[in-house]
Amino acid sequence: AQKITQTQPGMFVQEKEAVTLDCTYDTSDPSYGLFWYKQPSSGEMIFLIYQGSYDQQNATEGRYSLNFQKARKSANLVISASQLGDSAMYFCAMREGISSGYALNFGKGTSLLVTP
């Protein structure tokens, strides 16, 4: 079964607008971490933000915030004030504990295009 689901293959947003990229996850492990990575056209994987399963507050890193709804098993990424340089693939990922070998499981990604 898919552990991470990203239902939006592609998204468009206008510069300076906010955009939400959806992510839902599936786990029975009480301890897990949720990550978002950005992959620009150059190909490197860039870590954006992390949320631990026991964290009470939603994570924020600059213009990125993670809307963590534990009961719904969702971890949506919100990018505020989009910039042209935000155009990229975005991957949601989940890391469980030792029982899963610490594997980081990725979703299939969302392609974001920021337009002027």
Place this chain on the structure above:
Amino acid sequence: NAGVTQTPKFQVLKTGQSMTLQCAQDMNHEYMSWYRQDPGMGLRLIHYSVGAGITDQGEVPNGYNVSRSTTEDFPLRLLSAAPSQTSVYFCASSPLAGVLELYFGPGTRLTVT
């Protein structure tokens, strides 16, 4: 720190050839892993290691071997290349405490003809 390094950046192989993709990290991370990325599939785990001398299979291990003789190095061996192994390969490492953020290498683009 160089972080995670991978060589080569690009490689073309013929079907049936073997080769080794190199990966090294200088952050003293216990955990190292190999992923492959194919269009529309996200990143899929091939093999991983939680320390020197310890390796295990991920989601798509067939056709690949790994070994971990040192903390720093984690080579990925393709035993007999097949066109289905055409992909971009990423090596990644992390500590096994704290946030567990995975640090990625720049990737190797492999084409098997």
